[in-house]
Amino acid sequence: MTDSSTTRAQVDVADATTRDRSVAHSAHPLTARLVLFAVSFAFWLLLVWPVTPDGDGLLWGDIAAGAVAAALVALIMRDFVTGEFARLLNPVRYFWFAIYQFVFAYYVVRASIDVAYRVLHPALPIRPGIVRVKSQLRSATARTVLANSITLTPGTLTLDITDDGTFYVHWINVSTRDERQAAAQILGRFEWFIRRVFE
Numbered sequence: 001m002t003d004s005s006t007t008r009a010q011v012d013v014a015d016a017t018t019r020d021r022s023v024a025h026s027a028h029p030l031t032a033r034l035v036l037f038a039v040s041f042a043f044w045l046l047l048v049w050p051v052t053p054d055g056d057g058l059l060w061g062d063i064a065a066g067a068v069a070a071a072l073v074a075l076i077m078r079d080f081v082t083g084e085f086a087r088l089l090n091p092v093r094y095f096w097f098a099i100y101q102f103v104f105a106y107y108v109v110r111a112s113i114d115v116a117y118r119v120l121h122p123a124l125p126i127r128p129g130i131v132r133v134k135s136q137l138r139s140a141t142a143r144t145v146l147a148n149s150i151t152l153t154p155g156t157l158t159l160d161i162t163d164d165g166t167f168y169v170h171w172i173n174v175s176t177r178d179e180r181q182a183a184a185q186i187l188g189r190f191e192w193f194i195r196r197v198f199e
Contacts, residue, residue, distance in 0.1 A: 033074040035089070040070035093197050100193040104149060107189055111154040115172060129174040133183035135165040137191060142198035149190045156186060 044066030048059070118126050137143050143165060147158040155172040169186055176182050 036077065037070045037074040040073045041066055044069055096193055096196040100190075100197060103193055104152075104190070108153055111156075115154040118173065126172050127174050128170065128172050130159065131169055131171050131174060131179075131182045131186070133167050133169060133179060133187055135167055135183070135187055135191065137165060137195060137199065139199050142194050145194050145198060146187065146190055149194070150186060 045063070048062045048066065118124065135143060135146060137146060143161055147161055147167065150156045150158045150167070150169060157170040158167060159170055160168040167187065171182075171186065174182075175185070
């Protein structure tokens with residue numbers, strides 16, 4: 001009898017915990033969307049600043065358009081509003097994002113020079129191929145940013161990403177057949193920064 005009561009109590013506690021998590025999960029998206037609306041609206045106001053040119057009063061048309069645009073962003077970007085939305089409010093992530101802009105720009109410029117050299121060289125020193133590299137990033141957002149960074153860098157093009165984080169990349173000059181070394185050259189230069197921003 002005691003074992004049965006204990007089992008029933010454990011089931012009740014588990015059900016209550018599940019209900020609490022469901023309530024929290026259902027309540028969170030609304031709060032997250034409100035925050036996303038506020039951030040988007042503030043960004044819009046910064047873009048159209050000043051909203052009171054020459055002291056003629058507020059530009060209500062621009063403000064209303066910003067409110068509509070921010071509302072659409074908050075409603076449409078459902079996958080973006082997740083349980084980890086609060087981490088986007090961490091100022092440290094914005095610091096690393098700013099640093100990443102310079103890192104990314106550096107590699108784009110360096111890769112552009114490298115590709116231009118290979119194209120203009122009489123011997124055309126290229127060895128194109130498709131390589132498979134495994135990323136350590138876990139979130140879909142981080143992997144998407146990494147894929148776009150690879151594609152925007154001259155000489156590499158992301159072809160596909162599997163669910164386990166494997167990237168298939170077209171590389172203009174395959175310098176190694178070792179998967180780890182290839183990952184270090186293609187992914188490693190971006191992963192460290194992307195992880196600190198999006199994970």
